[in-house]
Amino acid sequence: MGETFGLWIVAIIIVLAIFAIKNIKSDPEEVRQKEIDAEAERVLKYYGPISPLYVCPHCQTKGHVRTIPVKRKKGVSGAKVTGALLTFGVSMLATGLSRKEGLTQAHCGNCGSTWDF
Numbered sequence: 778m779g780e781t782f783g784l785w786i787v788a789i790i791i792v793l794a795i796f797a798i799k800n801i802k803s804d805p806e807e808v809r810q811k812e813i814d815a816e817a818e819r820v821l822k823y824y825g826p827i828s829p830l831y832v833c834p835h836c837q838t839k840g841h842v843r844t845i846p847v848k849r850k851k852g853v854s855g856a857k858v859t860g861a862l863l864t865f866g867v868s869m870l871a872t873g874l875s876r877k878e879g880l881t882q883a884h885c886g887n888c889g890s891t892w893d894f
Contacts (some may be wrong), residue, residue: 824884824891833885834892841887849893851878 825845832839854876861867884891 820886824882827886828883831883833883833888833890835890836885836888838885838887841885843884843886844881847880847882847893848877849880851876 820843823845824843826843827840828842828844829840831842831844833842857872857876860872880893882891882893
């Protein structure tokens, strides 16, 4: 019984070693392609898809501009200030004073500049 148990342990160790060696010997091109795909996914998530009709105002290239909708703080809202005065500042805890405006963020893949419009 002890010899059988020892053989099973050796067999398991050999199988694990074979799997480890196969995972270590990965194709360099495959690893590089995975890195490129991960970078492309990150760029798509952060800057959005390419909008082929937009022209970059900095380098004047077309077809490299990515756009994504964003919200930016834009000044102080008069209505929120009035509400804060009427509620003795309690409404500021829930809403704050600045107003948010919907804009489009654009990023040029050629020159790397980013701007809002």
